[in-house]
Amino acid sequence: MRKTGVPQEAAQMRxxxxxxxxxxxxxxxxxxxxxxxxxxxxxxxxxxxxxDRSLLGGGRFVGIENYLRIWRDSSFWRALQFTMIYxxxxxxxxxxxxxxLALLTVENTPLKRLTRTxxxxxxxxxxxxxSLLWYWLLDEQVGLFNKLLVDLHVxxxxxxxxxxxxxxxxxxxxxITWKVVGFGMVLFVSGIQAINPEIIEAxxxxxxxxxxxxxxxLLPLTRRILLLTTLVSAIGSMLAFDQFxxxxxxxxxxxxxxxxxxxxxxxxxxxxxxxxxALSVVLTLIILVFAALQIALTVRSEAS
Amino acid sequence: xxxxxxxxxxxxxxxxxxxxxxxxxxLVAAACVAVMAIMAAPLVFSFLASIKSTAEAxxxxxxxxxxxxxxxxxxxxxxxxxxxxxxxxxSLLVALMAIAACIGLAAPAGYxxxxxxxxxxxxxxxxxxxxxxxxxxxxxxxxxxDFAKVGLVNSHxxxxxxxxxxxxxxxxxxxxxxxxAIPREIEEAxxxxxxxxxxxxxxIFMPLAVPALVTVALxxxxxxxxxxxxxxxxxxEESAFTVPILLVSVRTGDHGAINWGSLQASVVxxxxxxxxxxxxxxxxYISGLLSGxxx
Numbered sequence: 215m216r217k218t219g220v221p222q223e224a225a226q227m228r229x230x231x232x233x234x235x236x237x238x239x240x241x242x243x244x245x246x247x248x249x250x251x252x253x254x255x256x257x258x259x260x261x262x263x264x265x266d267r268s269l270l271g272g273g274r275f276v277g278i279e280n281y282l283r284i285w286r287d288s289s290f291w292r293a294l295q296f297t298m299i300y301x302x303x304x305x306x307x308x309x310x311x312x313x314x315l316a317l318l319t320v321e322n323t324p325l326k327r328l329t330r331t332x333x334x335x336x337x338x339x340x341x342x343x344x345s346l347l348w349y350w351l352l353d354e355q356v357g358l359f360n361k362l363l364v365d366l367h368v369x370x371x372x373x374x375x376x377x378x379x380x381x382x383x384x385x386x387x388x389x390i391t392w393k394v395v396g397f398g399m400v401l402f403v404s405g406i407q408a409i410n411p412e413i414i415e416a417x418x419x420x421x422x423x424x425x426x427x428x429x430x431x432l433l434p435l436t437r438r439i440l441l442l443t444t445l446v447s448a449i450g451s452m453l454a455f456d457q458f459x460x461x462x463x464x465x466x467x468x469x470x471x472x473x474x475x476x477x478x479x480x481x482x483x484x485x486x487x488x489x490x491x492a493l494s495v496v497l498t499l500i501i502l503v504f505a506a507l508q509i510a511l512t513v514r515s516e517a518s
Numbered sequence: 519x520x521x522x523x524x525x526x527x528x529x530x531x532x533x534x535x536x537x538x539x540x541x542x543x544x545l546v547a548a549a550c551v552a553v554m555a556i557m558a559a560p561l562v563f564s565f566l567a568s569i570k571s572t573a574e575a576x577x578x579x580x581x582x583x584x585x586x587x588x589x590x591x592x593x594x595x596x597x598x599x600x601x602x603x604x605x606x607x608x609s610l611l612v613a614l615m616a617i618a619a620c621i622g623l624a625a626p627a628g629y630x631x632x633x634x635x636x637x638x639x640x641x642x643x644x645x646x647x648x649x650x651x652x653x654x655x656x657x658x659x660x661x662x663x664d665f666a667k668v669g670l671v672n673s674h675x676x677x678x679x680x681x682x683x684x685x686x687x688x689x690x691x692x693x694x695x696x697x698x699a700i701p702r703e704i705e706e707a708x709x710x711x712x713x714x715x716x717x718x719x720x721x722i723f724m725p726l727a728v729p730a731l732v733t734v735a736l737x738x739x740x741x742x743x744x745x746x747x748x749x750x751x752x753x754x755e756e757s758a759f760t761v762p763i764l765l766v767s768v769r770t771g772d773h774g775a776i777n778w779g780s781l782q783a784s785v786v787x788x789x790x791x792x793x794x795x796x797x798x799x800x801x802x803y804i805s806g807l808l809s810g811x812x813x
Contacts, residue, residue, distance in 0.1 A: 328550075
């Protein structure tokens with residue numbers, strides 16, 4: 215504007231270049247952070263997984279020996295299988311109950327808003343807090359959960375939850391269900407509220423009953439948020455550690471070790487960092503499949 | 519006249535509607551109350567157990583309600599090992615540093631992504647979201663080794679870095695979206711006034727995006743206050759423990775036997791900041807969850 219002819223073009227060029235450079239300058243610190251604290255350690259992780267490094271020293275290059283050991287490590291496969299069963303059992307419970315709560319509280323009346331707020335409270339407290347809270351509630355001596363079940367004549371004697379792997383598994387499932395069921399609920403409420411009310415009114419006019427509307431309209435129309443929430447929830451369960459570390463300590467006889475717990479055990483209890491790194495790489499690859507699905511779904515839902 | 523009549527008619531219609539609906543409406547209301555009772559009960563009973571006397575809190579079989587009021591459980595947690603103040607202080611300091619890092623990194627990055635025509639910026643965006651795809655549990659081993667070399671084990675900065683890794687992708691995603699929603703005209707006016715890009719960010723964009731900044735800070739606080747595995751691995755000296763590690767150490771106790779009253783007192787202490795912050799800023803939390811938590 216201020217200059218004319220060729221100099222103006224040059225100024226524009228310079229302006230564009232300056233604009234480009236500024237963009238990088240603003241992104242720079244965050245990019246540097248990710249490179250230094252995520253990508254570089256990831257490279258180190260992969261390198262360490264090819265060595266026999268321990269917390270006390272070592273670090274000889276051993277090629278894929280650690281990975282061959284994983285292949286033969288029945289404890290790891292058992293931990294991975296346990297984690298997958300945990301995920302496959304917990305995820306449908308969380309999604310089903312979360313959806314039921316969403317249906318119950320979807321209208322914005324004061325009572326339903328309050329119900330949503332209270333049902334969501336456990337989501338924001340720490341998983342260590344909730345695990346210790348339930349560790350106490352479930353205790354066979356002093357636990358109120360056992361006392362309540364006895365008082366209601368559901369059981370005759372208090373259940374000793376952490377003595378068998380099956381019971382310990384269900385103890386964790388109960389506590390985590392309480393802890394995160396509100397997460398799905400809130401997302402499903404927003405999904406249902408986003409449906410055009412005219413569509414639902416038309417269905418009511420046509421005489422479709424409540425459960426039929428849920429089955430034929432609400433569930434299909436909230437399919438995408440259901441899928442995304444399922445994936446987020448499943449990834450979380452696949453990476454479970456805190457609740458098992460605190461409530462079961464992997465007991466009895468290591469039967470409640472999850473994948474992350476087994477990695478922690480190898481790296482920071484047995485100090486086998488090389489091997490622990492190889493396990494981490496395998497776990498990362500498994501999670502990447504889930505994450506790729508999640509991103510593909512997100513991109514698709516943004517496109518539509 | 520006719521207006522009033524119509525109003526009366528509408529009102530009586532509403533009343534009859536309500537009457538007609540009432541059996542199922544009552545059922546729904548009862549279900550809501552039941553849900554609230556089930557979801558609140560563990561927290562309420564934890565609090566009630568924490569104000570029992572130590573002996574009463576360890577009684578078997580237990581009672582639902584306390585017979586006595588006592589703060590001895592809190593007193594014991596207060597003096598546990600390095601002292602409660604030290605653990606709360608550690609947690610707060612780490613959380614504040616994580617919040618500062620998330621805002622300090624995500625606001626400029628979100629601005630760069632939202633307002634500059636940099637080539638390759640979508641690739642940069644994917645790179646910035648990369649920590650979402652790589653479980654941080656896997657990164658803790660190399661980070662521990664690196665941090666041990668430079669003195670960041672048992673350091674607030676080290677743990678704050680781990681918490682920033684966890685929260686940065688969400689923060690950048692949120693800041694980019696909220697900056698993109700700010701009308702371009704506002705920025706163009708500032709450019710004509712000769713305002714530099716940095717000043718446009720700090721004096722125009724950030725004030726206009728306060729809700730997003732609050733959301734970023736809120737998520738960073740709650741995550742950092744509660745995070746367990748990173749703190750377990752990096753903070754292995756008593757004086758460096760954060761609150762979640764304190765909880766586990768209270769259970770272990772001094773002499774092996776679990777002190778149930780103290781355990782619930784420490785659970786209550788760990789939960790209260792989250793509840794207060796969440797209830798005060800609920801709107802921001804839910805909107806953040808909906809805009810970025812799942813994506």
